[in-house]
Amino acid sequence: MNLHNLKVGARLTIGFGIVVALLLVIAAINFVSMRGLNGEITLITDDRLIKAAEVSKAKDAASRTVLLLQRAAITGRTEDIETMKAGVLEASNATSQRLERVNRMITSPRGREMFNALVEARGRNTAARNETITLLTKGNIEEARAHITGPVADAQAKYFAALDALLAYQLELVDESAKEAHTTYDRAVALSFGATIAAVLIAIAAMLVITRSVTKPLGSVLEAMKALERGDLTHRVHADGRDELATLMLAVQAAFAKLSTLANGIKESVDVIRTASGEIAAGSTDLSSRTEQQAASLEQTAASMEELTATVKQNAENATQGSGLADNASAVANEGSAIVGQVVETMAGIEQSSAKIAEIIGMIESIAFQTNILALNAAVEAARAGEQGRGFAVVATEVRSLAQRSSAAAKEIRELIETSGGRVQAGTELVARAGETMQRVGTAIQRVTDIMGEIASASNEQSRGIEQVNQAISQMDEVTQQNAALVEEAAAAAGSMEDQAKQLTAAVGVFRTGQTLVVQSVSHRAPRTSQPAFAKKGGAQTRAPKQTDMPKPAAVAAVADGDWSTF
Template structure:
C-alpha cells in the first residue's frame, strides 16, 4: 500500500482508470460473446428451421395437388383435359423432386437423416404406384387404375403426409429449442452484465474515494501550512510521509518554512543596525541646526532695507489705486460706445433685411418677364396659325397686359423699400457720429492714466535702488543657505527613510511567530530625530519680501 502511495498522481490515476477500463472491457467482451450466441440461435431459427419447415410444407402441398390431379386425370374423358392434367402432374413432380433435393442441405442430425430417408422410401413407393396407375389408365383400364388409386396408392399418400408432418414437427421442436436456448442465453447474459456493471461501479467508487483520500489529505495539510505562514505562524510542524507530488509539495513547504525562519532572524538583527544609523543621522541634524541658527541671525540684518522698500511699495499702491479708478471710468465710457455700436449693428441688420426683400421682388420681376416672353412667343405662333381669325392672339394679349400690371406693382414696392432703407441709413450715420464722440472721451481718460503710470514708474526706480541693497546682503548668505538647505533636506530624507524602513521591518517581522528558543530580544524604541531648524519660515520670508526686525 505504501508503494502505491509513493507513486505519482498520474500513475495512480492511470492504474485506477486501467482497472476500471479492464473490468469494463471484460463486461463488453462478455456481452459481445453472449450476443453472438443469441444471434447464432436466431440465425439458426431464421435460416434453418423455418426454411426447412416451409420446404416440407411445400412438398406436402405439392404432393396433395399432385394426388388431386392424378384423380382428375383418371376420371377425365376429354383428351385435352387428360393432356393438361398429365402436363400439370409432370410439373408438380419436378417441383417435388427439387424441394426434396434442396431439403437435404438442412439435415444435420441422425434423426433428420432417418426421417429424410423414410420420406424418400415412401416417395419412391408412391411413385411406383403412380406409374402403375398411369400405365393402366393409358391402356384404357381406368377402372382398375381408379381402384388401385383408391387402395394402395391412397394408403401410401397418407403415410407420406404423416411422414412429412412428423418431419415438420421435428423442425418445429428444434426451432422451439433454439428459441428457448436464445432466451436462456439472454437471461444469463443480462444477469452477468448487470453484476459486472455493478462491480465496475463499486470498483470505480472505491478507487475514486481512495484517490481522493490519498491526494486530498496532503493538499489540505499544505493549505493549512500556507494559511499559517500567511498569518505569520512559523511554529507549525510539517510531516511528509509519501514521495509523490503531494509529498514533494509538503517537503518544499517545510524547506520554505525553514527559509522564512532564517530570513526573519536576519531581518530582526538588521533592525538594530538601522536604529544605530538613525542615531548618527540625528547627530548630524543637530550640527545643521546650529548652522541654520547662525544663518538666521545674518538674515535679520536685511530687515532695515526691507522697511525702506515697504514705504516705496505703499506709494506705488496708492498710485495704482488711482489708476484703477480712471480705468473704471474708461471702462464705462467704452461700454457706452459698445451700446452705440450695437445700435448701429441692429440698423445695418434692418437694412440687410430690406435688401433681401428687394432681391425677392426682383426675382418676381424676372419671373414675370420670363413668362411675358413665353406668352408673347405663344401669341406670335397663334397669330401665324389663325391668320385673320386671331382669337387666341387676343387671349395671349390679355395675359401680357396682366403680367405688365404685376411688374408695375412690384416696381412700386421696390421704390418704397429703397426709401425706407435710405432713412435707416441716415439714422445709422447719426449713431456712428455719436460713437466717434464717445471714443474721444475714452482717449482723454487714457491720457490721464498714462500720467499716473509715469508717477508709478518713478516710484519703481526708488524701489529698484532699495532692492539692490537687499540683493547685496542676500548674496553673501546665498551660498551658505543653499548648502545648508541641501544638507538638511538630504539628512532629513535619509533619517525619515531609515525610520520608515526600520518601523516597516519591525511591523513585517512582528507578525511571524517562532518556536520557543528562537525568539529574539525586543528591539529598543527607535530614537526620535532632533527637530530641524525652521528653514521653511526663513525661505518663505525671503520669497515674500516680508521680514520682522528684532
C-alpha cells in the first residue's frame, strides 16, 4: 500500500489504530492469564484449603472425645461421666457438620473413595465409643477401661488413619494448585512481555514509516522555500501521491510559476513606468493651466452665490413673520369659536329651564282648577246646610275667586314663557350658525397658517441649501488652489517615479526566472494642448454640487503635504 495516496489524517489513524489494537491484544492476554490465575487461587482458598481445615478440625474433635472418655474411665465419677457424655455429643455433632460440608465439596473419584472410607471408620469408632459410654453409665468401670484399650483404641487408630489420609490428599491437591498457579503466572508474564516487545517494535516501525512519509515531502517544501529565499524561481518541486502534502507541494510549485510570471511582468512594467513618467510631467503642466482657469471661474460663481444667499434669507425672514401672524389669527379664531360654543351651551340651558318652568306653571293651573272645583263643591254643600253653612259658603267663594285669579295668572305666565322660549330657540339657532361660521373662519386661518409655515420652511431650506452650495463652492475654490500646488509637485513626482523604477528594476533583477526579457521603450509623446475644464461640458458648470460629496480641504492638504520623493 502506497502511503502517499492516503491523507495524513488517515495515516495517523492507521498508526494509532495499530497501537490501540496491540494494546487490546496485550490487555486480552493479561485478562485471560489473570482469569486462569484467579481460578487457581480461588480453587485453593475456597475449596481445597477449606476441606483440609475441616478434616483437621474433625481430627481435633476426635482427640478431645478420646481425652474425655479416658478421663471419665479413670475417675469413674458420675459428674465426669455426664460431662464426658455432653462433650462427646457436642463434638460428634460438630464433626458431622464439618464432614457433611467436606462431602458436598468433594468432586474427584479418589477423594470420594477416601471420604467413604473415613465415614466407615468413623462409624466403627462411634459404635465402640458408644459401647464404652454405656459401660461407664452402668458403672462397669473396669470393663469400660478394658474396652477403651481394646476395641476403642483399634477403631480410633483406623479413624485417625482415615482422617490423616484425607488430610494428606487435600494438602497434596493444595500443592498441585499452587504449582499450577505459579505456572500460570510465569506463562502470563512471558506472554505479556513478549506481546509488549512485539507491540513496541510494530509501533516503532509504523512511527518510522508514517514519519518518513510526512517529513520527506516537508523537506522538499523546505528546500523550495530556501530557494525562494535565495531568489531562485527556477527550483522545481516533485509531488508524489494524492495527500495533503502532495497538494501542498503542487501549490508551492504553482506559486513558483506564478512568482516567475509576476517577476517577468514586473520587469516589463518597470521600464514602461520609467518611460511614462515623462508624459506625466507634460500632463501635469497642462493640468496646471486648466486648474488656474477653473479657479477664476469659481471665484465669480462664489460672488454670485453670496448675493443670492442674502436675498433668500430675506424672503425666509418675511415668510417666518407671516407665519407668526397667521398663527396669532388662528389662535384668536379658535378662542372665538370656543366662546360661541359656550354661548350655545348657555342658551340650551336657558331653554331647558324655560321648559321646566312651563311644566311647573302647568302644575299650578291644575292645582287652581282642582281648587276651583273643590270650592264649587264646598259652596254647594254650604247651600244645602242653610244658615249653618253661610259662613262656610263665603270662604268657599273667596277660595274660588283666588283659584280663578291663580289660573289667570298662570296662563299669562305660560304665554310669556312660550314667547321667551321661542326667542331663546331663535337665539340658539343664530348662535349655532355663528359658531359654524367661526369654525370655518378658524379652518381657513389654519390653512393659511399651514401654507405660511410651508413657505417659511421651504425658504429656510432654500437658504440652507444655497448656503451649503456657497460653502461647497468656497471649498472647491480652496481645493482648486491646492490642486494647482499638487500639479506642480506632480512634475517633481514624475522624476522621482523614474528613479524609483530604476531601483525596482534592480530589486526585481535578484530573482532568476530562466527567461531573457526584451523590453521595448515607449517613446515620449508631445504634450497635448489643453482646454479649459468648463469648455468641455457646457451646462455642467451651473449645477450645484452635492453637499455630501465635497472633499474636505484638510484631506487635500494632507495629500499635498506628502513626501513626493518617496512616491
